[in-house]
Amino acid sequence: MKAAAARTDRERWARDVLEPALARAPERDGPFTTISGRPIARLYTPEDLPGFDDARDLRDPGEFPYTRGIHPSGYRGKLWTMRQFAGFGTPEETNARYKALLAAGGTGLSVAFDLPTLMGRDPDHPLSLGEVGKCGVSVMSLADMERLFDGIPVGAITTSMTINSPAPMLFAMYLVVAEQQGADWRTLSGTIQNDILKEFIAQKEYIYPPRPSMRLITDIFAFCSKAAPRWNTVSVSGYHIREAGSTALQELAFTLRDGIEYVQYGVDAGLEVDDFAPRMSFFFNSHSDFFEEIAKFRAARTLWAHVMRDRFGARSERSWKLRFHTQTAGVSLTAQQPYNNVVRTAIQALAGVLGGTNSLHTNSLDEALALPTEAAATLALRTQQIIAHESGLADVVDPLGGSYFVERLTLDMEREAREYFDTIDAMGGMVEAIEQGFPQREVAEASYRFQQAFEKREKIMVGVNAYAQPDEPPFPILYIDDTAATTQLARLEGLKRRRDNDRVRRSLDALQTAARGRDNTMYALLDCARAYATVGEMCDALREVWGEYQEEAVI
């Protein structure tokens, strides 16, 4: 009855109020779609949520399925962790930046490694030409890890390391540094990204084929559940999938389906789901389309809780709770009129906070031009601090809960993500889907569709395809020269002269034996790290056993 009356009233509104208004002032041309191409209605009302029951469909925060957040009191207890990704040049240069970030009120570190490190190549490899220390810090052995954390007590902070294929090698080095500093592995806290599936889908920093890569990850699950129980073993990442051009829905669906794949491989390796699932975390992009992003975060929590309880039979609430890091969208930043990027980043950060992120990185205004200057990185951190302390957002839990629009979007994204899960399940799983090129093709299509919409000016980027400003003044950037490469090459030579090379050889042989058999590779890698074997040597030892992945280049 109430619903019928509301419908009649809305019909009256459309006839008597809306239509005359449209006759006087027609709407803009549109299309009214999100940045991902999702059509958006003019107005959302209770009729968009038929049968929606607050008590059943929108449980309180801290309760399954956590749509409104994993903490009952939201950010009133603890604010999100302000974790700024940083790294460039030599370990000493990055160490100084970390100390500055901690002094400025940053509450966690996040290591950006350079491409040779990310790809498991030493600085003297031909493909490392021009890349050493450019996109991140060069860490080629334990000696560099010691320099990176010199004077920073790893037991007292949390460190996130963006490292994937060589994640076990770099993690082993970090554990040895913790050991040297006298920190207890059992209380050591931090994250390794360690998400190889999204590398095959999007960022393409893979070394080994999918199956041995998954073995390394399940080895880490098993190792950490015993030796480092507070370490986050994987950060299942949608960030890079989105940056590669996916839609918000694809980011959500592929990321959670990657998460399902990791849990399945862990279970298949004989692990108890509640022993390792609570240490899995997630990493999402926050793009500019405000409400769609918020809905994505809410849908992610809801979906994961159901997947863990219903699909895997997890009994621990800690397994059900999706914890995630957010980074604002690098791809939305423009080289033109760089100051505009401060505004974009602030809007995206707001969406992350309204979506209930557990930690946040805000991009710097100059990142479409170069790695950020220290001033730009500080402003990015200040953006978060202003949201936290001045906007009032951190004082109330899930303020958009119950919004007809946001709840409709959340439900739609949940349903559509499940459809993607079904498609991928039917292929046999995410590893199989990747082998068939399915997610890669979906992302490439979406990226091309956006580019066409941008070219047709259906989607506007301010300062680029609208409001462009000829003769922009030059903008000061951080220029990274080749001195880091020179330093690191000299160090590599010195290291190989000074260390016990027989011990290195023995530790690498033991690593290969573990890889060929079933022993957990983490223990062998810890010995390699202690012997000062380089990242390139450890990765090469496994290349000899497993070979390298070659992707079929398709456009």
Place this chain on the structure above:
Amino acid sequence: MAKIRVVIAKPGLDGHDRGAKVIARALRDAGMEVIYMGLRQTPEMIVAAALQEDADVIGLSILSGAHMHICPRVMQLLKEKGLDDVLVVIGGIIPDVDVPVLEAAGVKGIFLPGTPMQVIIDFIAGHVRTRTEQV
């Protein structure tokens, strides 16, 4: 008229291939013959492909900061193989101070983030060697 033949490659270790793939598709949709080499191509591999494919254009996508090493090496190898007339264009994150150096090395088109595809298509069509000159 013969189609313009373009080799698109990503040199270096960086795997961010969104830009390379989008431009490869846009050039193909604009009627060019695109040979997409994919990731982690060395200058030697790129120049060998240009020779083998009889390419008119080489397009390189570089976001990692390695362009000052890679581009001059590609230009030098092209010269050694007698392929000086191949049009070389690059796209990516290229600091302003590097632009004149790259241009002096013979890179003809340098396209920064946000460049519309049509600008790149028109640039290639306007600067590529014509087939009659090749005879």
